[in-house]
Amino acid sequence: MTPYSAIPKMSRMTAEQAMHQALREEFQRDPDVMLMGEGVATKRRDLLDDFSAARVRNTPLAEAIIAGTAVGAAASGLRPVIDLLFAPFMTYAMDALVNSAGKLRYLSGGQFRFPLVAIGMTGGGWSVGGQHNHNLEAMFVHAPGLKVVMPAAPADFKGLLKAAIRDDNPVLFFADIGLLHEAGDVPEQDDFIVPIGRAAVRRVGDDVTLVAYAKTVNVCMQAAAQLEAEGIAAEVIDLRSLKPLDVDSVLNSVRKTGRLIIVHEASGLCGIAAELASLAATHAYASLRAPIIRLTGPDAPAAASWVLEQAAIPTVEAVAQASRDLVEFMPVSLSETNLCTPNHRSAGSQSCIY
Amino acid sequence: MQAQPNTDAALRRLETMQLIRAYELALVELQRAGAPGTCTSVGQEACAVGVIEALDARDRIVSNHRSAGHLIARGAEPRRLMAEVLGRVDGYCGGRSGSLHISAQELGVVLTSTIVGGELSMAPGVALAQKMGKGDPGGIVAVFFGDGAACEGIFHEALNLAVLWQLPLLFVCENNQWQAFVHRLETMAEAAIADWARGHGLMVETVDGNDVDAVQDAAARAVAQIRASGGPAFLELSTYRQRGHFEPDDQTYVDPTELRGWLRRDPIRLYSERLRARGLIDSAGLTALQLRIDASITAALAYAQTSAWPSPETLTEYVYA
Numbered sequence: 016m017t018p019y020s021a022i023p024k025m026s027r028m029t030a031e032q033a034m035h036q037a038l039r040e041e042f043q044r045d046p047d048v049m050l051m052g053e054g055v056a057t058k059r060r061d062l063l064d065d066f067s068a069a070r071v072r073n074t075p076l077a078e079a080i081i082a083g084t085a086v087g088a089a090a091s092g093l094r095p096v097i098d099l100l101f102a103p104f105m106t107y108a109m110d111a112l113v114n115s116a117g118k119l120r121y122l123s124g125g126q127f128r129f130p131l132v133a134i135g136m137t138g139g140g141w142s143v144g145g146q147h148n149h150n151l152e153a154m155f156v157h158a159p160g161l162k163v164v165m166p167a168a169p170a171d172f173k174g175l176l177k178a179a180i181r182d183d184n185p186v187l188f189f190a191d192i193g194l195l196h197e198a199g200d201v202p203e204q205d206d207f208i209v210p211i212g213r214a215a216v217r218r219v220g221d222d223v224t225l226v227a228y229a230k231t232v233n234v235c236m237q238a239a240a241q242l243e244a245e246g247i248a249a250e251v252i253d254l255r256s257l258k259p260l261d262v263d264s265v266l267n268s269v270r271k272t273g274r275l276i277i278v279h280e281a282s283g284l285c286g287i288a289a290e291l292a293s294l295a296a297t298h299a300y301a302s303l304r305a306p307i308i309r310l311t312g313p314d315a316p317a318a319a320s321w322v323l324e325q326a327a328i329p330t331v332e333a334v335a336q337a338s339r340d341l342v343e344f345m346p347v348s349l350s351e352t353n354l355c356t357p358n359h360r361s362a363g364s365q366s367c368i369y
Numbered sequence: 370m371q372a373q374p375n376t377d378a379a380l381r382r383l384e385t386m387q388l389i390r391a392y393e394l395a396l397v398e399l400q401r402a403g404a405p406g407t408c409t410s411v412g413q414e415a416c417a418v419g420v421i422e423a424l425d426a427r428d429r430i431v432s433n434h435r436s437a438g439h440l441i442a443r444g445a446e447p448r449r450l451m452a453e454v455l456g457r458v459d460g461y462c463g464g465r466s467g468s469l470h471i472s473a474q475e476l477g478v479v480l481t482s483t484i485v486g487g488e489l490s491m492a493p494g495v496a497l498a499q500k501m502g503k504g505d506p507g508g509i510v511a512v513f514f515g516d517g518a519a520c521e522g523i524f525h526e527a528l529n530l531a532v533l534w535q536l537p538l539l540f541v542c543e544n545n546q547w548q549a550f551v552h553r554l555e556t557m558a559e560a561a562i563a564d565w566a567r568g569h570g571l572m573v574e575t576v577d578g579n580d581v582d583a584v585q586d587a588a589a590r591a592v593a594q595i596r597a598s599g600g601p602a603f604l605e606l607s608t609y610r611q612r613g614h615f616e617p618d619d620q621t622y623v624d625p626t627e628l629r630g631w632l633r634r635d636p637i638r639l640y641s642e643r644l645r646a647r648g649l650i651d652s653a654g655l656t657a658l659q660l661r662i663d664a665s666i667t668a669a670l671a672y673a674q675t676s677a678w679p680s681p682e683t684l685t686e687y688v689y690a
Contacts, residue, residue, distance in 0.1 A: 080526035087494020092503035124463035183690035
C-alpha cells in the first residue's frame with residue numbers, strides 16, 4: 016500500500032538544474048558536504064548565500080591541488096564535491112584521483128575512505144574541440160578504487176549525483192554536455208536516489224538489445240522507435256553507471272534477444288563496449304544469434320567543426336541499420352566483413368577495425 | 370640562541386635517532402637477503418625527530434616514501450613497520466603497503482604517498498578538514514617532502530592554497546640534496562627551496578637539518594606561529610641522503626668528497642658528541658644505548674619474520690569502502 020505522500024512529486028527541469036537541486040539537497044542534509052572548484056561559488060551563488068563560504072569554495076585554476084585537497088579532506092571526514100569543469104582537465108588531477116583516492120584505502124589496509132565526487136563535462140554538442148571534449152570515462156573505469164557514473168536522463172543526473180555524494184568511495188561524475196540543457200521529469204523529494212551500479216531498461220523488446228549511456232541512449236531510443244515501425248522490437252538499456260557495471264541487466268537482456276549492440280560516443284578501443292562484448296561472449300554465448308556489434312566514436316580527438324564533431328557520434332541510422340543486419344543475420348549468408356561495412360556505423364566510427 | 374633541552378629530552382632525541390638508524394640499516398640487510406628494497410632516510414634522522422617532537426597528539430602528519438623516521442619518531446613500533454615491509458599481516462597496513470606508503474592513522478600519520486608531490490597535494494585537504502572542525506581541536510598538519518617534490522608544480526599549488534585559505538599546515542622540506550639519481554644542483558636554478566616558498570608570503574625558516582636541537586627549536590617556533598595565526602609556515606631543513614635513492618643503490622654517481630663531508634656532519638654523530646660534551650652521556654652509556662637498540666631491532670625482526678603472510682583470498686579486500 017503506497018501512501019499518497021509517497022507518490023513522487025515531479026518537476027520539469029534540465030539536467031543542469033537537476034544537478035544543482037541535488038547539490039542543494041545534499042548540502043541541506045549533511046553539513047560535511049562541501050563544494051570546491053573553478054567558479055563554483057560564482058556560479059552557485061545561492062549555495063554560498065544559504066550555506067557558508069567555508070563549504071562553497073572558489074579555487075585557483077589548478078586541478079591537481081583541487082583534487083588533492085578533496086582527497087585529503089575526504090579522508091579527514093568531509094564529503095567534498097569538486098567541479099573540474101571539463102573532463103580533459105581531469106588529466107591534471109590524475110595523481111590525486113588515481114594514485115591517492117583510488118589506491119590509498121587499499122594500500123593502507125582499509126584505514127581511510129574517500130567520499131568525494133569529481134564532476135567533469137564532456138561530449139559533443141558545444142564545438143569546443145578535443146581539449147574540452149574527450150569522453151575519457153573508460154580511463155577511470157580502469158583505475159581501481161574509483162566509481163564512474165554517466166547519466167542520460169535529468170532524473171538520473173539528480174539521483175546519481177546524490178548517490179555519489181553519499182557514497183563512501185570516490186565517484187567520477189561525467190556530465191554529457193549535449194544533455195545538460197535537455198529537460199525531463201525529475202522527482203522533487205529529498206530522499207530520491209538512483210543507486211550507483213544499476214542500469215535502467217528504457218524500452219522493452221525481444222529482438223535486439225541496444226546498450227548505451229549518456230547521449231547515445233537517446234540515439235538508441237530514436238532508433239528503436241524507427242525499428243518498431245519495421246516490426247523489430249529493440250530493448251534499450253541505459254547503463255547510467257560504468258563502474259560498477261550492471262552486467263546482469265545486460266546479460267539478462269541478451270539471453271532474451273540473442274543480439275547485442277553497444278553504443279557510446281567514447282572511443283571503442285578498450286572501452287565499455289569492448290568490456291560488455293567480452294562479457295556477453297563469455298556468459299551469454301549460447302544465447303547469441305549473431306555477432307556483437309560496437310558502435311562508438313573513433314580513435315581521434317574531438318574536432319571543433321560542428322560537422323566533424325557530430326560525425327564522431329554514433330547516429331540513429333547506424334544503430335537502426337546495425338539492428339536490421341543482426342535480425343537478418345544468417346551465419347552462412349553474411350560474413351563478418353559485411354558487418355563492418357561503413358553503413359553499419361556512424362561516419363566517423365571505427366568500431367569494427369578492432 | 371636556542372634553548373638547551375633537558376637531560377631526558379636530549380637523551381630521548383639521541384635514542385630515537387639511533388633507533389631510526391638501526392631500523393633502516395636492518396632493512397638494508399634484509400634487502401641484501403632478498404627482501405623488497407626500501408628508500409631509507411639514513412642521515413636525515415634529525416629532521417624527523419626534531420619536527421615530530423614539536424607536534425602534539427592532536428596534530429596530523431602527511432608523509433612520503435622516506436617515512437620511517439617520521440613514523441618511528443611518532444611512536445610507531447619497529448616490529449610492525451618491519452612486518453609491513455616484509456608484506457605480513459601484522460604490518461600497519463596488513464602488508465598491502467610495503468615500505469613505500471605506510472600510514473598509521475592510530476598515530477596520526479595519515480595518507481602517506483610515494484608519488485613525489487602526492488603528499489603535497491593531499492596535505493592542504495587534511496589541514497582544511499582540521500580548520501573546518503574535523504580533527505582534534507587546535508590540531509595542525511605537518512607535511513614532509515623533499516627537494517624533489519619541491520620541483521613538482523604541485524609544490525606551488527599547495528603553498529598558494531595553504532596561504533590563500535590560511536590552512537594550519539607546516540611544510541617541512543627535507544632538502545637532502547638528491548632527487549632520485551640527480552643532484553638538486555642539476556635541477557634547480559635557485560639555491561634553496563626557501564627562496565621559492567618566500568614568494569608565497571608565509572613564515573619561512575631555513576635550518577641545519579642535521580642539528581636535532583636546531584630543528585626542534587625551529588619547528589616549535591613554526592608550530593606556535595601556526596597555532597596562533599591559523600595559517601601555514603615553512604621549514605627548509607638542509608640535510609643529506611647518505612644512502613642511495615633506494616636499496617640497493619651503489620651510489621657510483623655520488624661525489625665522494627661531498628659524501629664524506631656530510632658523513633662528518635652525521636646527525637647522530639654530531640649529537641652524541643654534543644651530549645658527551647655536555648656530560649649527559651659517556652662512552653659506556655653510548656655503548657649500552659646501542660646494545661639496547663640493537664636488541665630491540667633483533668626482536669622486531671623476529672616478530673616480523675614470524676608474522677603470517679596475508680591470505681591470497683584477501684587480494685581484493687579494501688579496494689572499496
